[in-house]
Amino acid sequence: MTSETxxxxxxxISFGLVLIGQEIPYDIYINSSSHAVxxxxxxxxxKGRTLSQNELEDFREKYYQLYVNEEExxxxxxxxxxxxxxxxxxxxxxxxxxxxxxLKSVFEEGYEFTNEVLDETLEGCRESVESMVDVLEDYTIxxxxxxxxxxxxxxxxxxxxxxxxxxxxxxxxxxxxPSATRKEQVMAGMGGLLHDLGKVKIPTRIINNPGKxxxxxxxxxxxxxxxxxxxxxxHECGHSGINIEVIKRVVNEHHENFxxxxxxxxxxxxxxxxxxxxxxxxxxxDAITTKRSYHEVLSTQDxxxxxxxxxxxxxxxxxxxxxxxxxxxxxxxxxxxxxPDDFDPCQPQNILPMQKVAPKIQRSDFFEKEEVDYGKVKKxxxx
Ligand SMILES: [Fe+2]
Ligand SMILES: [Fe+2]
Numbered sequence: 008m009t010s011e012t013x014x015x016x017x018x019x020i021s022f023g024l025v026l027i028g029q030e031i032p033y034d035i036y037i038n039s040s041s042h043a044v045x046x047x048x049x050x051x052x053x054k055g056r057t058l059s060q061n062e063l064e065d066f067r068e069k070y071y072q073l074y075v076n077e078e079e080x081x082x083x084x085x086x087x088x089x090x091x092x093x094x095x096x097x098x099x100x101x102x103x104x105x106x107x108x109x110l111k112s113v114f115e116e117g118y119e120f121t122n123e124v125l126d127e128t129l130e131g132c133r134e135s136v137e138s139m140v141d142v143l144e145d146y147t148i149x150x151x152x153x154x155x156x157x158x159x160x161x162x163x164x165x166x167x168x169x170x171x172x173x174x175x176x177x178x179x180x181x182x183x184x185p186s187a188t189r190k191e192q193v194m195a196g197m198g199g200l201l202h203d204l205g206k207v208k209i210p211t212r213i214i215n216n217p218g219k220x221x222x223x224x225x226x227x228x229x230x231x232x233x234x235x236x237x238x239x240x241x242h243e244c245g246h247s248g249i250n251i252e253v254i255k256r257v258v259n260e261h262h263e264n265f266x267x268x269x270x271x272x273x274x275x276x277x278x279x280x281x282x283x284x285x286x287x288x289x290x291x292x293d294a295i296t297t298k299r300s301y302h303e304v305l306s307t308q309d310x311x312x313x314x315x316x317x318x319x320x321x322x323x324x325x326x327x328x329x330x331x332x333x334x335x336x337x338x339x340x341x342x343x344x345x346x347p348d349d350f351d352p353c354q355p356q357n358i359l360p361m362q363k364v365a366p367k368i369q370r371s372d373f374f375e376k377e378e379v380d381y382g383k384v385k386k387x388x389x390x
Contacts, residue, residue: 173199175289198257205235
């Protein structure tokens with residue numbers, strides 16, 4: 008049986024990400040209209056059905072594009088991790104589309120900024136980040152970097168940047184704490200995704216301006232941590248699965264400097280939320296290494312050297328050290344090879360008998376040494 012509707016709240020999905028040989032948890036539609044403006048979506052496969060590879064090939068031949076109803080986007084996102092046929096790039100692109108859609112609902116001018124809109128955004132961001140955590144489970148910082156380089160970018164800088172910062176924050180947390188729970192990873196990702204939330208209150212011409220900012224524009228931008236914090240502070244969050252206190256702290260503290268010279272509250276050292284210190288490194292690294300249409304980027308090695316110069320002033324030395332080691336390990340390209348025990352250095356060799364070993368994540372006891380305070384927003388210091 009098929010059902011028809013003319014409401015155009017559908018999004019396109021990739022053929023490569025449709026589950027094969029398992030129950031599909033969402034309805035699949037096609038657009039049966041030939042008019043670009045008068046779309047007519049027809050359900051061609053009801054949820055709960057299982058498709059074989061041949062049936063999917065038939066779909067591919069018959070239909071130009073498949074769609075899913077927006078309301079079932081979370082089900083689609085959750086199914087990505089179950090789809091071994093799909094590539095990680097395709098899956099991450101789908102997650103990125105979803106995150107952009109939710110960020111757009113608050114960033115795009117003309118939207119009314121209600122409690123309801125913010126609530127939907129938070130929930131949508133959580134779904135996107137959970138899917139990110141699942142799909143990119145084994146990803147190191149360097150794997151993230153490679154993936155980010157392959158994803159296409161949006162012309163609104165903040166969307167790409169926020170998604171990249173979420174991806175890096177998750178991988179930095181895992182480097183700091185290899186046993187990080189899924190919940191902690193989601194917190195790191197949510198903090199990264201929403202760190203620049205306060206920019207919704209800054210005019211687009213300023214936040215998208217790649218040129219030199221005037222002093223007044225720069226002062227306006229510096230307000231964004233506080234704006235973001237106020238938005239969340241005045242928000243009644245209706246979702247128990249979202250740790251709003253962690254997000255609030257990341258939003259408010261990601262421009263604090265380790266030596267207390269940052270803004271808005273001149274917090275220093277471990278008074279700055281650990282998630283905000285992680286985000287600050289992810290933020291910095293993405294800004295200088297990810298190719299944009301309008302600026303050149305640094306090589307990984309140069310980026311690490313540039314960042315090393317701000318250690319202790321801007322960024323947390325211990326977190327940076329672990330970050331650097333985890334990037335370096337893979338960078339050298341020699342992390343996953345070793346010489347056999349019977350290797351004889353006195354013997355001439357045409358080719359060194361390197362053998363592959365599984366890449367290691369540098370162990371870190373960072374979280375055992377530092378007591379982590381997830382909640383409690385630090386207040387402005389009395390001057
Ligand atoms: Fe920021
Ligand atoms: Fe940022």
